[in-house]
Amino acid sequence: MREERLRIDRTGDPRSLKLVGELDLATVDDAADALSGDVVEDGDLTLDLSELRFVDSSGVHLLIQIARTLSGRGRLILAFPRDPVDRILDLNGLDKLDELVIIDDPD
Numbered sequence: 001m002r003e004e005r006l007r008i009d010r011t012g013d014p015r016s017l018k019l020v021g022e023l024d025l026a027t028v029d030d031a032a033d034a035l036s037g038d039v040v041e042d043g044d045l046t047l048d049l050s051e052l053r054f055v056d057s058s059g060v061h062l063l064i065q066i067a068r069t070l071s072g073r074g075r076l077i078l079a080f081p082r083d084p085v086d087r088i089l090d091l092n093g094l095d096k097l098d099e100l101v102i103i104d105d106p107d
Contacts, residue, residue, distance in 0.1 A: 008034045011048060015041075018048040023059030032062055039066050042073045050080035050105065060092050067100040080105040 006027035007020040015038065023031055038045050045066070055063075067076040076099060081089055086104075089095070095102050 015043055016046040020051040022054040024056040025058045028058045028062050039069050044074045046077040048079045052085050055085050055088050071099040075099050075101055077101045079103045
């Protein structure tokens with residue numbers, strides 16, 4: 001049985017999802033498909049990244065693309081990224097995008 005590399009779960013908030021696993025070249029197309037319905041709706045979209053273990057450049061590109069698609073209608077909120085994901089987001093300057101907010105884990 002093949003291990004699931006990325007799982008996207010709905011949280012209690014209708015505009016909030018949790019990404020679990022890895023967002024990379026192998027999973028980015030499935031992630032884009034899974035998130036497409038939420039991206040076309042108005043309002044902020046929160047992605048809980050607390051259990052995302054890895055993101056590569058294709059995953060970063062998807063997050064930027066989602067944020068830009070939401071621009072003027074809402075923001076992409078990336079909640080609780082942990083290392084190495086937090087470091088990768090920082091190195092790629094995602095915190096500089098007006099339409100994207102990163103919320104650090106309060107711990």
